[in-house]
Amino acid sequence: MFQKLLIANRGEIAVRIIRACRDLGISPVVVYSTADRQALHVQLADEAYFIGEAPAAESYLVGEKIIAAAQQSGAEAIHPGYGFLSEREWFARAVEDAGLTFVGPSPYSIALMGSKTNAREAALKAGAPIVPGTANKLADTAEAWQTAVEVGYPVMLKAAAGGGGKGMRIVRSAEEMKSAFETASAEAQAAFGDPSVYIEKYIERPRHIEIQIVADKHGNTIHLGERECSIQRRHQKVIEECPSPLNDSVLRAKMGEAAVNIAQAAHYYSVGTIEFLVDVQRNFYFLEMNTRLQVEHPVTELVTGIDLVQAQIRIAAGAVLTIKQEDVQMLGHAVECRVYAEDPEKNFLPSPGKITKLRTPSGPGVRDDSGVYEGWEVPLFYDPMISKLATYGATREEAINRMQRALREYYVGGIRTTIPFFQEVLDDADFRSGEIDTGFIARYFERKAALPKAAVSPELSNEEIAAVMVAAYDFARQQPAAATTQAVSKWKAAGRSAAFTNR
C-alpha cells in the first residue's frame, strides 16, 4: 500500500479522497490555487502545495505542476478525482512516465472509452446493445426513409457536426420524414456550417441507468449494481438513487453482465461506470463509459457497504479483489442530492460568494460529503457543487423521507443553493412513485408554470408573522439607542414623575 498519495483536485471530492486515505492509513497530500488557499481540502491534508492562479487552466489543469508537487512531497500515487485531469489520457501517461501510480485505469482504456465511436465499437464487440442507427451521413430523403425503416420508427435525426439540440428532429412516421429532414439539415447548416444529419433510434422517455464496475489489475471484474440518474437538468444529474426504482433483479443481472463484458473488452481496471439508456419496455442500450470515480458513488457505497474510493486506491496499489460477484449484496435504498451554489428562483444562476451561516444535517442514515465551511467564500472559478447529500433507508420511501428531513435541517446562508428546489421535487407525486425518466425535470417545470398563481391572502400566515417578527427585531436593535420610540426624554420623565407625586 502507498504511504503517501497526492490528490489532484479540490472541493468536496478532494475532501472525500482525503478521508479514504486516512481510513487506509495513507498520508494525504493536496494541491491548491490562489483561490483555494483557505479551502477545506487544504485544512484537512497533511501537506499542501501551491500550483498556480485561480483559473483551472493555470493550476488544476497543469499536469506538470501537479506531478512536480507529487515528486517534491514523495507521494507514490496521484488520485485525479473527477473532472479536471481525471479522463485525460496524456495525464495518466505522464504520471506513469514519472514513475508514479495513477489511481485510475490505464491510459489505453481512457483513450479507448473516451472516443464515442471507439467506445460504441468496443460495446458492440462485447455483445452489448447500442442505440440502433448509423453514424453515416445521409445523402438524401430517400436514404433517410430507407435507414428509418431499418432502424424502426420513431427515429431521431441528429446533426453530424454538433449537439445541444440544434439540428435534431424526432420523426414518428415516413410522412414526417421529408420536411423533418429538410429542417434538420437547414438548422445544422445554420448552426454548424454543415448540413449533414444521421439517424438514430429515438428512445421515448428513457431512463438513465448506469452500472458501477470494479476491476482489479489481475483480470477480476465485478459490478455493484445500478444507479438511477434520470433526474437531470441541462444534461446534468441532480438527484441519483440506488437501486433504480425499477428494482428489477433480472434486468440488473443482464445489464451488469453487459457492463462487465464491456469493461473487460476495454481491458479496464479501477472503478468505472457504464451508462445505459433504458426504454419503457426495459430494453437497454449502451451510452458511454466514464473511466473515473463518479460523483454519485456514495449511493452505491451506502447500499453495497463497499467503499469505492478505498477500493480504487487498493486496486491502484495492485491488490486483488477480495469480493466475488456472488458476494455483492444490495441492501436498502439510498438517494443523493447534489447541492449546488445556484439560485433555483433565478433559473439556476450561479451563486458564488461567502457562506455566512452553515447548519448541516445529521442523524440516522444521513451522509453529507461537503467541501465547504461557515465563513468560506465559494470561488467563482470552479464547479458550483458544494456538497453531496446522501441518505439511506430500509426502503425507497424511508430514504426519501430522510432526505426531506435532512434538507430541512440543512441551512446555507449568504449564497443561494438548490436545497429548496430538492424539497419541492421530493414532494412531487411522479418522483415519489418512481415514474421518472430523463424528461422529468422539464415536465416538472412545465407543470409548475401551468399552475394558477395563488392569490395574495390579506391575512398573514404564521410563517409570515414569524418572518416579520425576526425582521422587526433586527430592525429595532439597529436603531441608534432606540431614540425614536422606547427612550422617553428625561425632561418628560421628570415632568411626569413630578405630576404623579404632586397628585
Place this chain on the structure above:
Amino acid sequence: MKLLLHLNGKALSADFTNAEGQAVLTSESTRHAAYFSEPQPGFFTVILAGKVYTCALEKLPNGATEVMVNGQRIPVTIQDPKRLSHNAAAAGQAGGRAVLTSPMPGKIVRVLCAAGDEVTEGQGLVVIEAMKMQNEVQAPKAGKVVELKVTAGQTVNAGEILAVVE
C-alpha cells in the same frame, strides 16, 4: 415600535414589541403573541400557539432583508414611518430609465452593445461568466444605451451597474 412592512406583495403597518422573549406583533388590529429567541446569532426560534418556526435572518448585499422560515424564503422590507419621507424619495425610480445590474458575481466575457446604441427589449447586452456558465443579461426595455459601465475581461459583483437604458 411602529413599522411599515412590505412582504409577499402585502403592505401593512404594525407595532412590534419584545420583552424578555415575549414578542407581540399587532397589525390591522390583530394581535399575534409568540415566544421569541435567538439561540445562535442570526438563527431565531419563534413559537406561535405551540407551533415552532425555525428562522434564519439573511442580509443581502443590497441591504434587503430575507427571513428563511422552515425552509420558506420570505423577503421583508421594513421602514420606520418617521423616516419614510426621504426613504420613499430614494426608492423612487426615475421613469423611463432602466438600470441594468449584474445578477451574479462573475467575469464579463462579451459586451454586445455600445453606448448610444438603440436596443430592443430582451436584446442581449452583456455576457457574464461564473462557475463555467455563461449568462446573457438582456435589455429590460427598448431604448437607448445611455451609459455602459463595463468592458470585456472585467470582473463584477452582484448588483453592480452594467448599463443604463433610457
